[in-house]
Amino acid sequence: MQRVSSVDQSSTKMRMTIYQTVHSDLVKLADIDPALSPAAHFAALYTQCMLLFTKILSTRNWLTPSSLSLQQSGALKSNVDQLLKHTFRLRHAFTNLSPAEEASIRNLRVRTLALQLVYVVHGSTGSALGLCDNFLEHTEALHRYLTDEKLSADSFLEAVFAELSQLEEPRPGAVARILQPLLLTYPVPALGPITNPAQVHMCSAEIIEPQPDSETIHKLSAGLVVGVHLDSEISHIPDPSTLRIRVAYPDHSTHLIVPPRNHLRLVSPGTYRLLTTVLISAQVSWSEACHVGLSLVLDLSDQEVLSARRHSVAKADDSATIIQLVKPVKVLVWPKSIRKGI
Template sequence: MSALQSSVFRSSLQQLLSSTFTMLNCFHGLQPKHIIAIQQTRIKAMALQLIAIIHGSNVSALGLCDAFLSEMTTLKKLSIEHNVRMNEIINDMFEAIGSLNQPRPGTVGRILQPIFLNSSTSKICDLSNIVDNDALQDFKKITMTKGEIIEPIEKMDSSLKFTAGLVLEVPFTAILEHVKDIRNIRIKVQYPDQQIQLIQPKLNEFRIKTERKDDNNDYKLVTKISISSYGVWSGPSLIEINLLIDFRDISSSSLSTTQIYSSLLTKSSGIKSTRSEDNLVIEICKPVRLMIHPMKPKRCVI
């Protein structure tokens, strides 16, 4: 595998882990079979990631291996508790790892590799355990955390001008649906130089719109965001405003230790993220772009 192919492969695995993390934390009403199917996909991706690191990198795979084994244990408990049949390839992985006296990264990676090499694509991507006669009815009950920015309105033909070094306050209003914990909501402002400002709204700025028994409520967020730039820009340029769920504050997170640990593996896995946020940050709405122009202070002539 060439360096380019290896990079694309690793990026694809990272994207898969990011997507499954989003599914587990932004989709509500999932049945145990859905959660187990997602967890199985995560474990396959982590296994391939571990194999890639063992054979194509000199970085430590200890953190990834520990997280992989921990998620395997969690998956086994879930499948037994809910009596859900797992994929054949997952069962093969359990059997192989169970034969190891001391499952270290090197031995785990080497024992997993033949399982994938000898398995067909249909076997690796088997979803038969969630596609049954009741699947459509189950899917109709699933809801998703999402948001919509009402204000500011995207403007491309005019710019907001302010003095460099000072702060421009912009009114911000958004609708949030099916949010479990408003403490994890952040407003992201991304500047043209890729610098990112994260703003945590105050709890009293959230107004509840719809309250549900499962605590996945709808809210209206009304606040102001502060835009600033210390430097003078030669002309107007675009900033991007978005809404995020940020799980990096573990103390206010409902995630399990395993989920948090296994999602903080970008550095230890040797895979560089293509985004400024790590895997514990999820975008939940379409961004709004504004044109701003920090200008020179006006000189007062006396």
């Protein structure tokens, strides 16, 4: 990360090249050193966010999406969506961080919400009131956290705090006008040295059964359900009540299932074992054997975008508040058509 901290005055192209190189090196470190893997993933994700910020802010006419080509507009929206998901994961998937490291990711999240607000105010005709209040709530929470931990705000946050304190009524347009020049003036600071890299935890899971290479076919009558045994181990989840089983069907629909509480047990500090049966349904329209994906996720939708809900703003993509713990395991489901009686 030392290379990243020294590129503030470099050209945009040079900064992006360095961010990509550092990100690649950290991903390799995570793969070869299990003890440092969580910390390396944490730093890699932070660096990826720095790269996305640079891409977005260096896009010509990013504040007027209507003037961009269809391809440019799509790429810009994709980068903003990715940034929101990455900072959400940074905020919730890693634990045992120092107060300074926690402040860094909260700062990055606030910057991302600021960028989202500016982007939506300039590029959409819909209401941004919920997004604005959500940004203000995160900003106030970060201000309290820095005060409680006796930490200093960086130049961006100091400017934000000062400007917001002078607003009589923080309407979305007024707040966006304040944030726009600040985002361009103060680049995202590099992540400082991680205090105890071997102590950082990242939530994860391993599905023991069903096996990913299993050829077992689960047969059922169309319109009914079949039970699939699920055996898994989950590590370092902050709140077990947010654990969900995600079922992805061939028609691209997904269901989140809350596992029964007594099917999840603590086997060691920070580690849980889930033994349960997942009920999978098959639509009448299915006629052939199809793969259904099973995975484990954290559903944190109740912890984010509270203001947006209060103002009845159009709901954001659910995936923005879902943290995937393990890659889906595919099970083969064969719905047999119902024979009609004579």
